[in-house]
Amino acid sequence: MAVEVASSGQAPSTAERILDAAETLFAEKGYSATSLGDVADRVGIRSPSLYNHFRNKEALYLAVLERLLEDFSAPLEELGKSPVTHERVFQWLDTIVRQHHANPNLARLLQHAALSGGPHTNELIDRLFRPMFQPDAQVDGDAIALFKDTGLMPWAVMAFNNLVMSYVTMAPMYRDLLGQDPFSEAALENQLNLIKSLLRAVFEYRGE
Numbered sequence: 439m440a441v442e443v444a445s446s447g448q449a450p451s452t453a454e455r456i457l458d459a460a461e462t463l464f465a466e467k468g469y470s471a472t473s474l475g476d477v478a479d480r481v482g483i484r485s486p487s488l489y490n491h492f493r494n495k496e497a498l499y500l501a502v503l504e505r506l507l508e509d510f511s512a513p514l515e516e517l518g519k520s521p522v523t524h525e526r527v528f529q530w531l532d533t534i535v536r537q538h539h540a541n542p543n544l545a546r547l548l549q550h551a552a553l554s555g556g557p558h559t560n561e562l563i564d565r566l567f568r569p570m571f572q573p574d575a576q577v578d579g580d581a582i583a584l585f586k587d588t589g590l591m592p593w594a595v596m597a598f599n600n601l602v603m604s605y606v607t608m609a610p611m612y613r614d615l616l617g618q619d620p621f622s623e624a625a626l627e628n629q630l631n632l633i634k635s636l637l638r639a640v641f642e643y644r645g646e
Contacts, residue, residue, distance in 0.1 A: 453491045455481050461502045465543035468550030469499055469557065496557050503562055506544045510537060514569055524641065528634060535602055535633060539626050542606035549607050570595045601636075605629055 450458070459480035463472045474495050478485040492498040513533045517526060538545055551559045609620035618625055 452481070452483070452487075456483075456488060456491055456498070457502055457505060460498050461506070461543050461547075464499060464502055464550070464556075465546035468547075468554050469495075470554055474498070499557060503547075503558070506541075506547070507562070507565060509541070510534070510544055511566065511569075513537070518569070528637070531633060531637065532630060535630055536626065538602055538606050539621060539629075542621075545603035545606045548603065567595055567599060570598075601633060 456477060460472070460477045463476055463480060466472075467476075472495075474488050475485050477498070478488055488498070492501060513530050517530045520526075547556075548562070550556065551562070605620070609616075609625075613620055616625065
């Protein structure tokens with residue numbers, strides 16, 4: 439069933455409130471441990487009312503995933519619309535790291551899916567990550583590959599995504615060690631500096 443979208447300036451529709459609550463709960467508890475009753479309670483409606491918008495829990499979960507995928511895939515799609523330079527790669531990196539800091543729910547949801555499963559996880563991974571190591575993507579006339587041995591590219595993509603997304607799932611454990619809020623602007627800048635330094639080192643390794 440199509441989800442209503444509230445126009446600018448209007449209060450969120452019931453469907454949007456359901457999606458917001460479900461996204462938070464799936465990120466907190468995972469697919470299996472979240473019930474439609476949990477979602478209804480969070481929204482403040484009766485459980486049967488959910489079926490006016492989503493036919494079952496799986497449909498709600500997929501709607502949550504689709505909304506997250508649209509948001510988090512957009513920067514990579516934008517990157518591929520014109521010649522890819524190192525400067526544009528760093529701009530994309532800055533955007534995606536800030537996006538995960540602003541909304542850690544995708545990373546948390548994926549962590550639950552990896553540990554306890556969830557429907558359509560393989561399709562989610564394919565859509566989100568495969569475009570990052572397509573052989574036709576170019577940087578200054580050269581294929582986007584972080585290593586001269588292109589067989590390592592899937593591993594590089596996995597390592598990069600682990601570095602970005604595990605931060606928002608694990609950093610709260612290190613709050614006292616860091617001595618600051620891991621989601622503060624200062625902490626975000628430190629993470630960005632680290633990741634950009636690693637990427638510069640890779641480019642230097644490749645002689646670029």
